[in-house]
Amino acid sequence: MLNLEEFHLNIIDECNGRFIDGDTLMKDIIRYMPRLYKFTFNICSTIKHCDQTNFALNQHIEKTFEYFHNSEIITCIDHFQENGYSQCHIYSYPYKWKVYNNITNNFRGGLFTGVTEVSLYDERPLEDEFFLRIAQSFPLMKELTIRNLKAQNNKQLAKSNNDNQMLSIIEYPNLTRLDLAYTHHDYVELFLFDRKMALPNHLHLRVDYQSLEKVTSNFTRYTRPNNCAKLAAIYFYPVDQIGEHIKKYFPHTCIRCSDDFVLRK
Structure with missing residues (x-):
């Protein structure tokens, strides 16, 4: 490893008491590679709340990268109180991997033209503006998975404002597979019936039956326009x-059957 000039690191790790940060990378990796000139990484570390005495702040993690001058470093920390753990995602930018998992409301933005598979997760609701940001950041996304059981806060406000026409059209032109099996029915309604949502034809959708039954009014809702006809x-x-x-x-x-739904690479 002493002669390595390029190193690309992609890991997920459950830690005890401390996140992986710039100090960790400097101490455990970089110091052993004196010829290293290109180091890209995508690291997600988690800590159970029972292992924490205090919660790390994003600015503390950022400070540990002050001597990383060869690339921009993005850091993002989320604390999931309901599930009892915290997550720290650090990566070099531009991002070089095809998959970006567990994006939350704290997403820092950017352009990710190489990413084709995305998953979203949060204990807080995901509002329409968030989905617009995702569409803008991942223009070539083909596969999208959403895990969120919280109702949208702004749904009723949008209805009272004439469907919130102020918000731009949310376009996912390359999407082929959409997984809404573990979401609140608000997100099913957003993707199937909201006129702001533009989806391509031949889409494969996995969804909870009860959620679909609810948003379609027991399969009697025929309002137009909608995205139902675009489903392959x-x-x-x-x-x-x-x-x-x-x-x-x-x-x-x-x-x-839901078991037949497999994301295609």
Whole structure:
């Protein structure tokens, strides 16, 4: 390793008491590579709250990278009180990996033209403006997974303001697979029925059956425009059998079991 001139590091680690930061990388990696001139990394470290005496702040992590001069370093810390852990995501920018996981409301932004697979997670609601930021930052995204069980705060406000026409169209032109199986039904409604949401044709959607039943008013909602006709396949979770009323509502869409939904690389 002494002769390495380039090093690319991509890891996820559960730590005890302290996040991986610039000091960690300098002490455990860089000091052993004197010829290293290019170091790119994408590191997500987590700490259980029972292992913490105090919560790290983003500016504290940023300060540990003050001697990293060859590239821009992005740091982002999230504290998930309900699930009892904190997460620190640090990476060199421009970002060189194809996958960006667990993006939260604290997302720092930027342009990620090489990323094709994205997942979103937070214990706080994800509002429409957040999805617009994601669309702008990941223009070539093909696969999107959302994990969020909180209702949107601004949903009723948007309705009272004539569907919030002030917000720009949210476009995901390259999206092929969308996973909403573990989300609040507000996000299902956003992607299927909100006129601000522009989706491509031939989309594969995994969704919770009860959520889909609710937003479609038990498969009787025919308001236009909507994105239902753009679905190539729907994967339900959970459902034991598919009724004829569902097939009638999605006449040109393949209806499949949720277990068949696999993200394609």
